[in-house]
Amino acid sequence: MIIINPDAGVMLFQFSPEIISSRIKETLASDNDEVNQIINYIVENSGKMIRPRLVMLSSAFYSSDSIIVRDVAVAIELIHMASLVHDDIIDRSLLRRGKQSVNGMWGNQVSVLTGDYLFAAAFQLINGYGLQDIMATVTETIRIMCTGEIKQMSMAHNLDITEEEYLDKTFGKTACLFAASCRAGALASSMPVQEVGHIEDFGLYLGYAYQIMDDVLDFVSDSLRLGKPVGNDLVQGNITLPVIYALRKPGVGPWLHKTIEKRSFDEANLQKINKILIDCGAIKYAVNRSHQFLLQGLDNLHILPPGSARNQLEELARFLMDDYFNKLKLGGEKGNQEAID
Amino acid sequence: MIIINPDAGVMLFQFSPEIISSRIKETLASDNDEVNQIINYIVENSGKMIRPRLVMLSSAFYSSDSIIVRDVAVAIELIHMASLVHDDIIDRSLLRRGKQSVNGMWGNQVSVLTGDYLFAAAFQLINGYGLQDIMATVTETIRIMCTGEIKQMSMAHNLDITEEEYLDKTFGKTACLFAASCRAGALASSMPVQEVGHIEDFGLYLGYAYQIMDDVLDFVSDSLRLGKPVGNDLVQGNITLPVIYALRKPGVGPWLHKTIEKRSFDEANLQKINKILIDCGAIKYAVNRSHQFLLQGLDNLHILPPGSARNQLEELARFLMDDYFNKLKLGGEKGNQEAID
Numbered sequence: 001m002i003i004i005n006p007d008a009g010v011m012l013f014q015f016s017p018e019i020i021s022s023r024i025k026e027t028l029a030s031d032n033d034e035v036n037q038i039i040n041y042i043v044e045n046s047g048k049m050i051r052p053r054l055v056m057l058s059s060a061f062y063s064s065d066s067i068i069v070r071d072v073a074v075a076i077e078l079i080h081m082a083s084l085v086h087d088d089i090i091d092r093s094l095l096r097r098g099k100q101s102v103n104g105m106w107g108n109q110v111s112v113l114t115g116d117y118l119f120a121a122a123f124q125l126i127n128g129y130g131l132q133d134i135m136a137t138v139t140e141t142i143r144i145m146c147t148g149e150i151k152q153m154s155m156a157h158n159l160d161i162t163e164e165e166y167l168d169k170t171f172g173k174t175a176c177l178f179a180a181s182c183r184a185g186a187l188a189s190s191m192p193v194q195e196v197g198h199i200e201d202f203g204l205y206l207g208y209a210y211q212i213m214d215d216v217l218d219f220v221s222d223s224l225r226l227g228k229p230v231g232n233d234l235v236q237g238n239i240t241l242p243v244i245y246a247l248r249k250p251g252v253g254p255w256l257h258k259t260i261e262k263r264s265f266d267e268a269n270l271q272k273i274n275k276i277l278i279d280c281g282a283i284k285y286a287v288n289r290s291h292q293f294l295l296q297g298l299d300n301l302h303i304l305p306p307g308s309a310r311n312q313l314e315e316l317a318r319f320l321m322d323d324y325f326n327k328l329k330l331g332g333e334k335g336n337q338e339a340i341d
Numbered sequence: 342m343i344i345i346n347p348d349a350g351v352m353l354f355q356f357s358p359e360i361i362s363s364r365i366k367e368t369l370a371s372d373n374d375e376v377n378q379i380i381n382y383i384v385e386n387s388g389k390m391i392r393p394r395l396v397m398l399s400s401a402f403y404s405s406d407s408i409i410v411r412d413v414a415v416a417i418e419l420i421h422m423a424s425l426v427h428d429d430i431i432d433r434s435l436l437r438r439g440k441q442s443v444n445g446m447w448g449n450q451v452s453v454l455t456g457d458y459l460f461a462a463a464f465q466l467i468n469g470y471g472l473q474d475i476m477a478t479v480t481e482t483i484r485i486m487c488t489g490e491i492k493q494m495s496m497a498h499n500l501d502i503t504e505e506e507y508l509d510k511t512f513g514k515t516a517c518l519f520a521a522s523c524r525a526g527a528l529a530s531s532m533p534v535q536e537v538g539h540i541e542d543f544g545l546y547l548g549y550a551y552q553i554m555d556d557v558l559d560f561v562s563d564s565l566r567l568g569k570p571v572g573n574d575l576v577q578g579n580i581t582l583p584v585i586y587a588l589r590k591p592g593v594g595p596w597l598h599k600t601i602e603k604r605s606f607d608e609a610n611l612q613k614i615n616k617i618l619i620d621c622g623a624i625k626y627a628v629n630r631s632h633q634f635l636l637q638g639l640d641n642l643h644i645l646p647p648g649s650a651r652n653q654l655e656e657l658a659r660f661l662m663d664d665y666f667n668k669l670k671l672g673g674e675k676g677n678q679e680a681i682d
Binding site for chain 1: 371375449456464468471476
């Protein structure tokens with residue numbers, strides 16, 4: 001259902017993660033050696049830089065100042081980094097992308113301060129250019145992310161969570177910053193205001209699609225590829241879409257409900273849960289929902305002027321989803337292929 | 342040496358903490374009940390609101406928009422609140438001003454997010470008026486506060502700390518935000534640029550004076566007045582000015598060094614340390630240093646145009662120091678009076 005394009009990724013070579021990384025290091029440089037050491041560690045272990053890519057491509061429909069766009073992209077990545085550093089305290093995660101997290105390496109205290117430092121540096125960068133509308137976008141986004149996460153914490157282990165509440169959670173967790181990245185890029189260019197809403201919605205729906213696949217992968221990938229234990233979300237009390245779907249299935253729902261309620265997450269039960277999610281169609285349902293969001297995002301993108309920026313954003317979206325799709329197919333468990341075909 | 346003015350405080354009645362508190366609540370209002378509950382708890386347990394007072398009085402030398410000034414004062418208080426909420430995670434403090442801290446009530450996770458939410462709200466407020474120079478001041482201040490605290494953590498329990506390093510630590514901890522408060526107030530008014538540096542320096546030196554007294558009080562007040570255990574700084578590994586002074590005194594230094602190094606902080610030793618700090622002149626020395634900073638602050642203030650704003654800032658400074666001085670005199674230990682006379 002998601003077609004893997006063998007050329008995906010080719011177009012992305014125009015984006016240089018090194019430019020973002022080196023500017024991040026430059027921006028964060030401090031006269032304190034320990035701070036610099038922490039910063040280097042985070043930058044060297046950074047991810048796919050999806051959000052800076054979204055910023056830069058979203059700015060490319062119309063004219064813009066490339067230095068400003070780069071720095072807005074850097075600021076958005078800093079905000080993402082700050083939220084990850086703080087998330088690892090919240091989730092008590094000692095691993096991030098298969099390596100030790102900042103709190104794994106330096107403890108909670110340093111993590112709190114490092115996150116604050118990254119936030120302040122991001123705002124400082126945006127403020128340097130007097131970009132008031134971009135600042136308004138990112139500050140509001142951070143408020144949404146924080147309140148969303150506080151709400152999520154009060155919903156942890158809650159088996160009555162609806163799909164709507166799950167999507168609300170997904171908005172705060174991922175979709176709102178994807179949307180803000182696209183909006184910030186557009187605002188850094190001369191894009192007409194009526195088009196900004198569409199690029200923002202493209203980011204929003206891509207964010208939903210991306211997070212749903214991330215949640216699916218938590219079950220059906222293997223821990224090596226994932227960089228964290230399989231079923232980790234469930235163990236942490238984070239009830240995601242496949243589980244919400246399966247809990248409402250008559251045949252398997254009651255057992256699943258009881259097992260999660262008792263938090264009986266031994267290896268055998270986690271494997272059984274995995275099998276249930278595949279067999280009852282929960283994985284397929286979630287992958288479908290993700291795909292629907294992707295299409296909704298692309299619909300918004302297609303309203304925007306055709307050309308290189310639009311093509312590359314589409315490539316990026318498909319590349320991200322294909323990357324997840326590949327992980328799903330190659331995941332440790334047999335039957336994944338069957339579940340998603 | 343610090344004259345207690347019986348009228349101190351009278352002039353301060355023009356400042357209404359309720360205006361700040363209610364605006365804080367308005368600014369932070371969320372559609373999430375739990376967030377609102379946390380916010381109300383923090384606001385109801387807020388302190389003396391020194392920083393918003395500094396903002397408002399610093400703006401009063403020249404013309405300004407009272408709504409903007411109020412909101413800048415609110416933003417500065419939000420930043421202070423955010424840093425306290427995060428500090429309580431860092432210090433693992435379950436108490437704040439004699440009541441449960443946010444992490445005492447809701448845990449580290451909620452505290453991280455609440456602090457981030459407060460920071461974002463502060464930036465949003467300043468950005469709403471497009472106050473680029475004030476934003477630059479506060480973002481830079483937060484960076485200094487964070488790097489200062491990371492540095493402080495690596496210096497914890499370090500008995501070789503010099504007075505200069507202590508003052509450096511004090512700058513990041515308190516003085517830089519006092520300075521930023523005065524600067525922000527001035528920038529929100531039409532104060533000529535050459536005068537802004539003086540009001541900023543007034544805040545800076547007042548901050549040093551204030552923090553030194555706070556550190557002194559940690560030893561010679563009683564825990565009821567302080568709202569935290571006596572000698573708490575020392576137990577946490579925070580080596581402050583009286584201890585730095587006493588460590589270098591031949592008669593008492595070696596015993597103090599050994600005791601702190603072994604972290605033998607039973608009740609008897611804490612009382613003995615208290616007595617040593619009084620007897621060897623360490624408390625007196627620190628109070629004197631604090632007073633010197635206060636005078637240095639006032640020297641800067643006296644360069645500014647005379648009138649109500651200047652008088653009230655002077656009153657505020659003296660009131661704050663007198664308040665500390667009273668606590669010192671009334672503290673649980675006999676001999677405090679003697680130590681500071």
